[in-house]
Amino acid sequence: xxxxxxxxxxxxxxxxxxxxxxxxxxxxxxxxxxxxxxxxxxxxxxxxxxxxxxxxxxxxxxxxxxxxxxxxxxxxxxxxxxxxxxxxxxxxxxxxxxxxxxxxxxxxxxxxxxxxxxxxxxxxxxxxxxxxxxxxxxxxxxxxxxxxxxxxxxxxxxxxxxxxxxxxxxxxxxxxxxxxxxxxxxxxxxxxxxxxxxxxxxxxxxxxxxxxxxxxxxxxxxxxxxxxxxxxxxxxxxxxxxxxxxxxxxxxxxxxxxxxxxxxxxxxxxxxxxxxxxxxxxxxxxxxxxxxxxxxxxxxxxxxxxxxxxxxxxxxxxxxxxxxxxxxxxxxxxxxxxxxxxxxxxxxxxxxxxxxxxxxxxxxxxxxxxxxxxxxxxxxxxxxxxxxxxxxxxxxxxxxxxxxxxxxxxxxxxxxxxxxxxxxxxxxxxxxxxxxxxxxxxxxxxxxxxxxxxxxxxxxxxxxxxxxxxxxxxxxxxxxxxxxxxxxxxxxxxxxxxxxxxxxxxxxxxxxxxxxxxxxxxxxxxxxxxxxxxxxxxxxxxxxxxxxxxxxxxxxxxxxxxxxxxxxxxxxxxxxxxxxxxxxxxxxxxxxxxxxxxxxxxxxxxxxxxxxxxxxxxxxx
Ligand code: ADP
Ligand code: ZN
Numbered sequence: 001x002x003x004x005x006x007x008x009x010x011x012x013x014x015x016x017x018x019x020x021x022x023x024x025x026x027x028x029x030x031x032x033x034x035x036x037x038x039x040x041x042x043x044x045x046x047x048x049x050x051x052x053x054x055x056x057x058x059x060x061x062x063x064x065x066x067x068x069x070x071x072x073x074x075x076x077x078x079x080x081x082x083x084x085x086x087x088x089x090x091x092x093x094x095x096x097x098x099x100x101x102x103x104x105x106x107x108x109x110x111x112x113x114x115x116x117x118x119x120x121x122x123x124x125x126x127x128x129x130x131x132x133x134x135x136x137x138x139x140x141x142x143x144x145x146x147x148x149x150x151x152x153x154x155x156x157x158x159x160x161x162x163x164x165x166x167x168x169x170x171x172x173x174x175x176x177x178x179x180x181x182x183x184x185x186x187x188x189x190x191x192x193x194x195x196x197x198x199x200x201x202x203x204x205x206x207x208x209x210x211x212x213x214x215x216x217x218x219x220x221x222x223x224x225x226x227x228x229x230x231x232x233x234x235x236x237x238x239x240x241x242x243x244x245x246x247x248x249x250x251x252x253x254x255x256x257x258x259x260x261x262x263x264x265x266x267x268x269x270x271x272x273x274x275x276x277x278x279x280x281x282x283x284x285x286x287x288x289x290x291x292x293x294x295x296x297x298x299x300x301x302x303x304x305x306x307x308x309x310x311x312x313x314x315x316x317x318x319x320x321x322x323x324x325x326x327x328x329x330x331x332x333x334x335x336x337x338x339x340x341x342x343x344x345x346x347x348x349x350x351x352x353x354x355x356x357x358x359x360x361x362x363x364x365x366x367x368x369x370x371x372x373x374x375x376x377x378x379x380x381x382x383x384x385x386x387x388x389x390x391x392x393x394x395x396x397x398x399x400x401x402x403x404x405x406x407x408x409x410x411x412x413x414x415x416x417x418x419x420x421x422x423x424x425x426x427x428x429x430x431x432x433x434x435x436x437x438x439x440x441x442x443x444x445x446x447x448x449x450x451x452x453x454x455x456x457x458x459x460x461x462x463x464x465x466x467x468x469x470x471x472x473x474x475x476x477x478x479x480x481x482x483x484x485x486x487x488x489x490x491x492x493x494x495x496x497x498x499x500x501x502x503x504x505x506x507x508x509x510x511x512x513x514x515x516x517x518x519x520x521x522x523x524x525x526x527x528x529x530x531x532x533x534x535x536x537x538x539x540x541x542x543x544x545x546x547x548x549x550x551x552x553x554x555x556x557x558x559x560x561x562x563x564x565x566x567x568x569x570x571x572x573x574x575x576x577x578x579x580x581x582x583x584x585x586x587x588x589x590x591x592x593x594x595x596x597x598x599x600x601x602x603x604x605x606x607x608x609x610x611x612x613x614x615x616x617x618x619x620x621x
Contacts (some may be wrong), residue, residue: 017046020071025063028070028096030577030598035060037215041189042068045076045153048187050212052159052203054194056219057333058314058340061191062089065155069125070098074152078128081158081170084290086128088312091567093126097601102128103142119149131161131172134179143182151186154179156207159190163202168308177208193336196329197399219332219398223339224347226390227411228383229524230482231352234322235266241320241348242272249293250318252302253334255355259322264302277303294568296559305334313568314341315575324351324384326359327376328397331383341576351384353443353485357501385489387522389413417522420483424512426472427492427519430483431509433468434493437461439504442495446503447480483521492519547582550617554578557613561606572606573597585614 021042025031034042037055041064044051055061066089069076080086086102093100101115101124118124134142156162162173180188190203190212204212229237238252252267254260257278264276275289275298292298294313301307305325319338325331331349339345359377363369379397386393390410395402406413420426433450434441448455449463452470463469472480484503487493492509495501511517555569555578562569577597586592592603592611 024071028599044213050209052190053215055217057336074150077154079156100126135175160192160194162206163199225409227348248317249299252320255323273298274300277307279306318346321349324355385485420521423521431513
């Protein structure tokens with residue numbers, strides 16, 4: 001059913017509607033081009049044809065429903081799962097001069113009355129509501145209002161919340177399909193970044209989309225640099241990552257509250273501005289910490305995955321996972337919060353084999369362990385242990401082809417992994433050791449035997465007498481553990497059993513031991529330090545073009561304006577816009593229109609402040 005993809009999306013000829021959209025895009029948002037599939041998605045709304053639009057985070061989904069509402073007039077209803085998301089978008093639209101509002105529990109009665117009045121008399125272009133508001137007790141009165149207004153379309157944001165297969169199931173979303181009967185002439189448009197076909201099918205079925213236009217974008221995020229490292233000395237590993245991001249903002253995901261607290265404390269001690277975020281904190285502290293991050297008053301949030309949706313901050317430059325998530329979907333979603341502005345950003349997964357064991361135990365304890373959970377976890381393990389392009393692995397995982405042979409943006413393609421010359425021999429030594437200890441021991445013990453470490457367990461089980469004892473004594477234990485992970489990832493070894501998982505040979509592993517087949521192992525090479533940034537290639541474009549002193553000055557102007565208005569800085573201008581100003585050095589308001597991301601309203605409201613700053617800027621000696 002998912003017939004139409006990026007490549008084959010019907011491209012309708014230039015309609016007059018196209019001019020309307022382009023005009024809105026330029027006048028209101030200051031953009032000159034559509035992003036891939038935006039144009040098609042907007043036309044579906046103008047033509048009132050149901051649609052489902054799947055674009056990665058940062059792909060520009062919001063504009064797909066915002067621009068048609070501006071271009072065509074009438075009212076668009078946006079269903080959004082989180083109050084913070086609604087507020088963010090409405091703040092942004094208002095700063096751009098678009099009449100937008102939300103209805104939710106945070107409004108005072110007089111504010112609510114004003115919103116209702118603006119909808120009723122046709123002043124409002126976009127109304128944001130939560131699904132609860134729409135299908136709950138207050139539903140019918142809202143429906144009457146929507147019928148009085150000229151409701152043109154309903155956009156369902158984060159539509160994967162409708163599916164149990166998604167990563168954020170919300171039961172209220174299920175009832176949205178009921179609206180079809182009450183609004184037979186209104187088209188429905190679903191938006192999500194979740195790539196799997198199963199979720200897409202659920203969305204189409206549950207929302208009862210009729211002959212929907214299906215638009216699926218490329219899932220690749222070329223501006224993200226992916227790296228995977230095996231967990232070693234965590235603090236050292238984190239420092240080397242943070243060194244590459246001095247003064248930039250990022251998220252460090254941990255798997256437990258305890259680790260969140262510990263790392264946040266440690267980072268503060270190291271002189272970083274960091275706050276913790278997890279479900280165990282009081283609501284007050286949690287929302288204050290989130291706000292500090294969004295308002296750019298702190299650089300780093302150390303968080304559990306409770307910190308997630310609702311982060312619209314577009315200039316997140318790095319996302320580190322301390323511990324593997326439970327599926328590639330989760331990893332894509334969480335790491336994808338980096339670099340929404342399209343500028344280079346880095347995603348690092350720090351993991352160990354034990355992460356997967358812990359997930360299994362946790363899912364079992366919660367009664368969530370199933371065949372699908374097992375496969376997802378296994379796929380995540382494959383990604384982590386994988387020795388090929390990370391972009392390719394992720395894109396192919398989501399069922400798309402990846403054409404590039406060198407992405408230039410992952411540890412593999414950047415040659416940060418070194419091929420081990422005598423891989424086959426090393427692999428055979430490890431496999432043979434696993435066989436000799438009768439496939440009843442885990443990674444730590446096998447590593448001890450191979451390095452020739454006579455621990456109590458080793459001597460008690462007389463493994464120091466085995467021929468494989470000390471067979472790899474010249475290798476560091478961490479390197480051997482790394483090789484074992486790769487063998488597990490390549491399906492030559494399996495990790496099985498509970499509560500103490502042991503290593504076993506798979507059939508392919510047994511064949512390799514007999515001399516059938518091949519194997520290539522890799523060693524981690526240290527990723528570049530801050531001084532050798534150029535190795536990642538991506539970063540250079542920025543430093544070359546941008547005069548960072550002026551950029552900082554413009555950032556201060558932005559912060560000041562944001563404080564005055566009580567909105568987060570990115571609502572005023574994104575980093576991309578500030579950078580374009582630095583590159584273009586506009587002198588007049590007219591020049592400003594050529595800067596990416598400056599629409600008419602923003603030029604009028606903020607133009608002078610930025611032009612002044614550019615005019616009076618003197619490069620410090
Ligand atoms: P999504 O909801 O798909 O994650 P957003 O709607 O938040 O993405 O858009 C991501 C960023 O891209 C925003 O900063 C937005 O202003 C910008 N953007 C969207 N469309 C365009 C465009 N056509 N040209 C330039 N920038 C765009
Ligand atoms: Zn690559």
